[in-house]
Amino acid sequence: MLAGAALAVAWIGTAHAQFPERTLTLVVPFAAGGSTDVVARIVANKMSEDLGQQVIVQNIGGAGGNVGASNVARAAADGYTILMGTVATHALNPLILKTKPYDPEKDFAPVSLLVLVPNVLVVNPQFPAKTVAELVALLKAEPDKYAYASSGNGTPLHLSGELFKSMAGVSMQHIPYKGAGPALNDVIGNQVPIMFDNLPSSSGHIKSGTLRALGVTTAKRAASFPDLPAIAETVPGYETYTWNALFAPAGTPADVVARLNAASKKAMADPEVIKRMNDFSATIVASSPEELGAHVKAEVAKWTPIVRDAHITLD
Structure with a gap:
């Protein structure tokens, strides 16, 4: 009986050692x-x-x-x-x-x-705020006047916005879309002025000037955009990412x-x-x-x- 158990254990060990087959x-x-x-x-x-x-x-x-x-x-x-x-x-x-x-x-x-993949806070180029500090001041001066787009209710991009509202002590409306693509299109078209997006999908628009980036959501700046501040430089402790x-x-x-x-x-x-x-x-x-x-x-x-x-x- 014991010999059989030992053989079984040995066979299992051999099977795992050969992974994957x-x-x-x-x-x-x-x-x-x-x-x-x-x-x-x-x-x-x-x-x-x-x-x-x-x-x-x-x-x-x-x-x-x-x-x-x-x-x-x-x-x-x-x-x-x-x-x-x-x-x-x-x-x-x-x-x-x-x-x-x-x-x-x-x-x-x-x-x-x-x-870890950074998210980024972007706005339409016509939006008056050019920095995170200016955005916070604007949202505090005119609560709920402005809205931000996301890829949908409960998505990481939606929650990035909610965390920002909570930590910065500001208020803005949330406009959910069926995916990041349609949301991004409406920010570029200035139907909605603000969005949290994945940095890779927004990077081309940031470089071309069709979007203005205010800050990345990681604790430190992204190597691909070293001149773009982290939101945490203005809102201490803020950090989200995919x-x-x-x-x-x-x-x-x-x-x-x-x-x-x-x-x-x-x-x-x-x-x-x-x-x-x-x-x-x-x-x-x-x-x-x-x-x-x-x-x-x-x-x-x-x-x-x-x-x-x-x-x-x-x-």
Whole structure:
């Protein structure tokens, strides 16, 4: 009996040591073409080289990332189906949705926090405020006169605006759109004067002058726009960003998680990947599984009062 148990343990160890033996699927819980999709495809390509098996990116959009994330949470815990998670899938959605499709901590095994991607506060060039300080003064002088656009209720861009309102002590109306693209178009067209957007998607408009950037949302300035102040230089402590991280289903063996973590770290250290991430305004982190787990806990704690005070709930 004991010999049989020992053989079973040895066989399991051998099976894990050989991981991976077939193609892996990296689920992106959003449509193709967005920042999360771009990061996923860059990383998947390099991880494939190290793992010796192809990592295929599969886009499963819907419900702000919940459909794709739920699919991975329910997948076999063998490391062959993994998720490119974000602040939406692992902090905001679980707080906002009345029906919780998964637990962001209990239903996933953290693999690695890959990158942080700044958001940026932009305004139409005709808007009178040219700095964050001038915007704060304007909003305090004329409460609720001005509005800001976002990619939709409960999205990271919406919550970036709510956090700004809370920390700066200002008031402005929120205009939700069905995606960042339509919102950005209306800011450029001056239908709505203000928006928080992902820096990569606004960068071309900032450089061409069709948008005026007031500040990035990360604690420090973005390397791609060194002359653009951080909002925190005017509103101390303000910090939001989009992040991308790899998660496996809960229960995935520790050695499989370690193999995925090692492959992702090697990918993020590749000179070509570093260059593309810099071009993308992304800051590479390449964390340990434990650091990602702590990051998720911190993000949930950070956003809980903001979601509560803004009375944001979605069915």
